[in-house]
Amino acid sequence: MKGNDSDESNEENPLNPNEGRIRRPPTWMRDYESGKGLFEEEDAAYEALFADNDPISFGDVVKIMKWRKTMDVEIKAIERNNTWELTDLPIKAKKVGVKWVYKTKFNENGEVDKYKAQLVAKGYS
Template sequence: MEDYEVSRVEQTEDPLIHFALFADSDPTTFDEAVQNKNWRVAMDAEIKAIEKNGSWELTDPPKGQKTIGVKWVYKTKMNKNGEIEKYKARLVAKGYKQEFGVDYKEVFAPVARLDTIRLAIALAAQNSWFIYQLDVKSAFLHGDLQE
């Protein structure tokens, strides 16, 4: 707390009392989250989605290659009234531990340009087509990798 300037607070007070602001924050570790039923349900749903999609299979790494770990990321989603809508848990790869040229040789992130989306919507409107929107959970896990 000494790194931050806090107005109208006596600096001689115990700085830990100000951490009450973070009492209802999302968990930062698996050990924290697993103690709460809501987070366990969210993690189970994520694992079931990964298994259902056949996103990966357990295997030994190729000789001379290191593994990349994973971690859980937790986020409480609120509705417009400020009430909890759902607990979202995602299993993400620790890509920040990779080295370019060693662990990977190219970077590719598919992105739709706004102009392309406008064109698709205009064509759909002009031709009376239906438009469906969907969210592909864990789409990043479906890439074919040689590494």
């Protein structure tokens, strides 16, 4: 059986038939940079925007003074605005739970502007 030229080149080096081939990036990617060439400020801004620094559980937050102060401010605002009223639960009524939601707010420079804590009702329960 006769083979063509490509079969013969594969027989010379069966592990890597493309050895010696010059690889170039596609023309549409020539102005694209990833990692190298990025400035430190851009890296810091990227980390600030996409880093998940916000706490999730109440147990984590209670240990951090800045979040405790933020929660105190939220409770005082709820009391001052008469947003909620605690009452005795009627018989056979379902109670609505609450949950703390924490968010770190950044300014346009990527620096922390403020810490925000909200006490929200679990309306889905």
